[in-house]
Amino acid sequence: xxxxxxxxxxxxxxxxxxxxxxxxxxxxxxxxxxxxxxxxxxxxxxxxxxxxxxxxxxxxxxxxxxxxxxxxxxxxxxxxxxxxxxxxxxxxxxxxxxxxxxxxxxxxxxxxxxxxxxxxxxxxxxxxxxxxxxxxxxxxxxxxxxxxxxxxxxxxxxxxxxxxxxxxxxxxxxxxxxxxxxxxxxxxxx
Numbered sequence: 001x002x003x004x005x006x007x008x009x010x011x012x013x014x015x016x017x018x019x020x021x022x023x024x025x026x027x028x029x030x031x032x033x034x035x036x037x038x039x040x041x042x043x044x045x046x047x048x049x050x051x052x053x054x055x056x057x058x059x060x061x062x063x064x065x066x067x068x069x070x071x072x073x074x075x076x077x078x079x080x081x082x083x084x085x086x087x088x089x090x091x092x093x094x095x096x097x098x099x100x101x102x103x104x105x106x107x108x109x110x111x112x113x114x115x116x117x118x119x120x121x122x123x124x125x126x127x128x129x130x131x132x133x134x135x136x137x138x139x140x141x142x143x144x145x146x147x148x149x150x151x152x153x154x155x156x157x158x159x160x161x162x163x164x165x166x167x168x169x170x171x172x173x174x175x176x177x178x179x180x181x182x183x184x185x186x187x188x189x190x
Contacts, residue, residue, distance in 0.1 A: 007055045011041055018065040025072065033072050037062065084177045085124065092118035093133070097170045100137045112137065124177040133173055140165040 018037060022030045044058040062068065085093075095115025102108045119125070119133050140162050147153050147161065 004050075006052055007045075007050070010052065010055050010059065014041075014059050014062075014065070018068060021065040021069040022072070025069065029072065033068070037068065085174070088118060089122050089124050089177065091115075092122060093170060093173060096133050097136060097166055125173065126176070129173055129176050132169055136166060136169045139169075 015034065015038065019030075019034055022033055025033065040062065041058060045055070049055055049058050092115050095111045096119055097115075099111030099115050100108045102111055116134050120130055122130075125133070143165060144158050144162055147158060153161075
């Protein structure tokens with residue numbers, strides 16, 4: 001391994017820990033803090049801190065990321081970082097993506113419809129993602145039908161394609177979920 005790459009990894013790990021610790025800070029303050037620390041590290045490296053031991057010393061002098069963030073919060077009000085998905089959102093995704101595969105005839109249809117209702121009432125996704133979620137089962141079915149008409153693949157291949165389409169859309173929706181915007185009381189809004 002290259003010494004420079006090892007040093008870059010040390011710095012990247014430190015900055016990652018700092019970013020994680022700084023999550024509760026307001027976005028502007030968090031960015032400013034991380035940029036200041038990056039600039040300080042870059043100055044030290046430009047001034048000759050090139051050996052791994054020197055880089056470790058620079059990071060040690062900066063201090064523990066938790067302590068840096070604690071010092072940076074002096075006089076600031078920390079914000080709560082809400083979770084991206086609540087249990088009801090996970091239930092909606094399960095009903096929309098797994099519901100059509102449940103046994104019987106009515107159970108999948110009812111589960112799918114309830115899941116669609118829950119999906120559209122959620123504030124976690126944009127309209128485009130809600131449409132993709134709603135159309136996941138019809139899209140997968142259309143692809144399978146097209147495959148049957150054109151190439152007549154074996155059942156295992158059809159099932160694999162169906163599962164891959166469903167998983168891809170499900171993963172996309174989980175990654176695209178956004179935390180809800182915080183609602184300020186009317187007397188605090190400007």
